[in-house]
Amino acid sequence: MIHYLPTIHSQREGFECLALLAADAEKLNADRLEVDFSRCGFFDANMAASLAAVLARIADNLNAVEIVKVPSAIERVLRKNGFLLAYGYSAVDDVNQTTLPFRRIQLSDKGRFADYLKQHLKEKGIPRMTDGLGKVFKQSIFEVFQNSVIHSDSRLGIFVCGQFYPQVQRLDLTIADAGIGIRTNVRRYLGTKVSSIEAIRWALQGGNTTKTGSQPGGVGLKFLKDFIALNKGKIHLASRLGFYEYCKGKETFEKLAADFMGTVVNLEINTGDTQSYRLSSEISPEDIF
Amino acid sequence: MTDEIVVRVFDIVGSPLCVSADDGQAVHDKIAPLLRDNRKVVVSFERVETLISAFLNAAIGQLYGEFTEERIRELLSVRDMTSEDLTMLKRVVDNAKVYFKNRKQFDQAWKEEVGDEE
Numbered sequence: 001m002i003h004y005l006p007t008i009h010s011q012r013e014g015f016e017c018l019a020l021l022a023a024d025a026e027k028l029n030a031d032r033l034e035v036d037f038s039r040c041g042f043f044d045a046n047m048a049a050s051l052a053a054v055l056a057r058i059a060d061n062l063n064a065v066e067i068v069k070v071p072s073a074i075e076r077v078l079r080k081n082g083f084l085l086a087y088g089y090s091a092v093d094d095v096n097q098t099t100l101p102f103r104r105i106q107l108s109d110k111g112r113f114a115d116y117l118k119q120h121l122k123e124k125g126i127p128r129m130t131d132g133l134g135k136v137f138k139q140s141i142f143e144v145f146q147n148s149v150i151h152s153d154s155r156l157g158i159f160v161c162g163q164f165y166p167q168v169q170r171l172d173l174t175i176a177d178a179g180i181g182i183r184t185n186v187r188r189y190l191g192t193k194v195s196s197i198e199a200i201r202w203a204l205q206g207g208n209t210t211k212t213g214s215q216p217g218g219v220g221l222k223f224l225k226d227f228i229a230l231n232k233g234k235i236h237l238a239s240r241l242g243f244y245e246y247c248k249g250k251e252t253f254e255k256l257a258a259d260f261m262g263t264v265v266n267l268e269i270n271t272g273d274t275q276s277y278r279l280s281s282e283i284s285p286e287d288i289f
Numbered sequence: 290m291t292d293e294i295v296v297r298v299f300d301i302v303g304s305p306l307c308v309s310a311d312d313g314q315a316v317h318d319k320i321a322p323l324l325r326d327n328r329k330v331v332v333s334f335e336r337v338e339t340l341i342s343a344f345l346n347a348a349i350g351q352l353y354g355e356f357t358e359e360r361i362r363e364l365l366s367v368r369d370m371t372s373e374d375l376t377m378l379k380r381v382v383d384n385a386k387v388y389f390k391n392r393k394q395f396d397q398a399w400k401e402e403v404g405d406e407e
Contacts, residue, residue: 114306114308135338135339135373136373138339139340139341139377142306142308142339143341143342143343145308146308146309146310146341146343146344147343149309150310150343195407196407207387207388209388214354214355215310215313215346215347215350215351216350216351216353216354216384216389217342217343218388219342219346219377219381220341220342222380223342223377223380259407277373282372283375283376283379284375285367285368285370285375286366287379288367288375288378288379288382289358289361289382
């Protein structure tokens with residue numbers, strides 16, 4: 001089959017279009033999928049991670065996946081970040097060092113993510129960030145990645161990709177998985193049939209966690225939201241049929257038209273942020289426990 | 290024995306990055322037996338650069354499932370932490386106290402998902 005991919009921006013419509021691709025190819029088995037980019041006017045580089053998560057599931061159903069008719073400007077971006085290399089395209093040097101290259105990281109090899117960040121994050125606006133921002137930003141990224149490791153059950157791995165826009169001092173980083181989604185985790189935990197949106201809403205509340213073992217949870221996403229609020233950045237989260245955006249203190253929950261089979265988090269960071277991120281209230285080590 | 294034992298997180302994790310629950314579990318597995326033996330434990334975060342909640346949940350939050358708050362307060366302390374990391378640890382500890390008070394029984398918690406439709 002041929003699927004014509006439209007323009008994909010790093011926003012709700014972009015995730016929805018990728019979910020529609022997943023739905024279109026859901027029944028395809030031991031067949032062939034041609035993803036035709038001829039109708040794609042623009043593709044936000046970081047969304048390569050989300051597309052990769054969708055295509056990995058399709059390929060896992062023994063389908064041959066091809067990417068064809070990619071407009072030259074988009075092809076250049078997706079060769080630069082390495083996404084197209086798995087589809088027979090050659091690499092293009094990232095001369096300006098603005099990409100966080102596409103990587104697929106297996107859960108069993110999760111230590112590679114730290115190496116990836118160490119290698120590729122240092123030139124992406126971090127030097128201009130205050131020490132406090134750089135540190136909190138890294139913590140936030142690791143929180144999202146670790147959430148995926150703990151909760152996704154993504155046999156096909158975790159997909160990461162990012163793009164730095166130096167002119168507007170913005171860094172977009174996407175962490176996607178082809179796992180069970182937040183809805184399944186919350187349904188199993190609560191034992192009730194919540195919708196994808198209700199599940200996301202529940203998971204984002206401080207203290208809520210689907211962990212049931214001896215390790216508590218439910219702090220990471222709250223930390224992430226607090227940081228993004230201060231930074232005036234954005235969070236996008238798509239999981240199964242639910243979409244969430246956090247921007248300028250406003251939360252939006254919307255239903256997607258199709259099932260994004262997994263979870264994807266996109267962080268948009270304002271790298272020009274000059275706040276100190278030093279906390280005014282000092283906590284004494286004696287008051288912790 | 291009343292001497293304090295210092296548990297150096299950097300040495301156990303082998304890196305300045307404390308960013309996984311697995312590494313947190315390894316630190317927990319050093320601390321918990323000492324507390325069981327009624328030893329005083331100081332957890333040092335010297336040379337640790339990045340710390341996340343999933344690590345602290347496993348390393349320290351988890352202790353509240355086995356030991357009382359009083360016992361932990363009496364035997365456990367931390368040092369060499371920035372004020373930001375102390376704030377994170379405080380959140381983790383406060384969250385752990387609530388988590389273990391309200392914890393569902395493990396066998397009750399995980400249920401089969403009811404259907405796949407939205």
